[in-house]
Amino acid sequence: MGMGRPREFDAETALDRAMEVFWRHGYEGATIAQLTEAMAINPPSLYACFGNKEGLLKAALDRYTKLRGVWMDEVVAAPTARDVAERMLMGIADKQTDPANPPGCLLVQGGIACGTGSENVPFELATRRAQNEDQLRDRFVRAKAEGDLKPTSDPAALARYVSAVSVGMGVMASSGADREALRQVASVAVQAVEAQSGS
Amino acid sequence: MGMGRPREFDAETALDRAMEVFWRHGYEGATIAQLTEAMAINPPSLYACFGNKEGLLKAALDRYTKLRGVWMDEVVAAPTARDVAERMLMGIADKQTDPANPPGCLLVQGGIACGTGSENVPFELATRRAQNEDQLRDRFVRAKAEGDLKPTSDPAALARYVSAVSVGMGVMASSGADREALRQVASVAVQAVEAQSGS
DNA sequence: CCACATTTGTAGCGACCACTACATATCTGG
DNA sequence: CCAGATATGTAGTGGTCGCTACAAATGTGG
Secondary structure: OOOOOOOOOOHHHHHHHHHHHHHHHOOOOOOHHHHHHHHOOOHHHHHHHHOOHHHHHHHHHHHHHHHHHHHHHHHHOOOOHHHHHHHHHHHHHHHOOOOOOOOOOHHHHOOOOOOOOOOHHHHHHHHHHHHHHHHHHHHHHHHHHOOOEOOOOOHHHHHHHHHHHHHHHHHHHHOOOOHHHHHHHHHHHHHHHHOOEOO | OOOOOOOOOOHHHHHHHHHHHHHHHOOOOOOHHHHHHHHOOOHHHHHHHHOOHHHHHHHHHHHHHHHHHHHHHHHHOOOOHHHHHHHHHHHHHHHOOOOOOOOOOHHHHOOOOOOOOOOHHHHHHHHHHHHHHHHHHHHHHHHHHOOOEOOOOOHHHHHHHHHHHHHHHHHHHHOOOOHHHHHHHHHHHHHHHHOOEOO
């Protein structure tokens, strides 16, 4: 018995193309026709490989968070809570205005509000954003233990705050805000973390 | 010559219903069938009154920003820049988790990413968000002139920052964050404004 | 070279979308 | 009571959506 005809496209590069379409148009705004054209394949290949449109989104989200995870590891490696916040928010200011990528963040842009039948897409996005926040919280817990943050500070609240600012910057970027505007926001935002630093 | 049959529904209450549908499902996620059912009218009445789907959205956005404008006037009436920020962000924490309304903010929830053919919907939302930011900036300019903010502070950057945090909170709320979580974010965010206070 | 497994491209499926033609109903001005 | 004007409800329109049946193409094991 044979092993069948091998696929003629590379799944990872196809995912990268799909990721960009979701990133730019959102989940419901992206059509199968756009996706297959960007991926340079035909619908049956898409469905054989990813199941359906939502499966393709999940695969794209996984790839996105995996790539961002590498960067987040560098972020939380900063020496102090303040530096973590600065590195993250300034990095976001740069990344979300990088013309190499669609503006904003896929985890926001992908689709906040969805129509009936796609209710769990926002949930998928929120879950992945929460992972980021957890990583940040763990880092701030450590900062508090090390005396880098005040004993009265709330690491979870700080993490939520930095995460919220990130999301806000993502929406700004998708609305056309330039890098300087985002850096201003990041710069001010860091001051709140700074206010919780020292003993 | 007669003046024709009078309309049997109240346009404002119908608009309120439509606003809620857009708020909950986004622009593209909201269908004409859902809208007409919520408004308790039939499609021809909708099109005769609002032109088309996008016209209905604009009317809903105008009504939304008008209602919020009243509240924003109270916000910028706070005595100091810090109090403006606190009143605004804490107010948002409450409003965006009020079960009487859909979670989040219509100007974000309405639709960040849209499909081909609706590209100007995100623009409409961003424009109305910018109006809010302008109002905030004017207030911070005054605060700086009054010595309430440091001479080195940047009112425009502060306004952008508060606006960005608001948007971030809106996305959090639409993802199911509770009031306490939003208040924590607001509380931390105010500290950055506080860092620019005094001389 | 053959039987089998899998992919690929074409072509089109039913469902739903925003939107509207049309006949009917309900008003005002004369 | 009548003529003109506008609103309403029914019942669709063409177009696009996500998705798939099917046959041809391309691989492997015997």
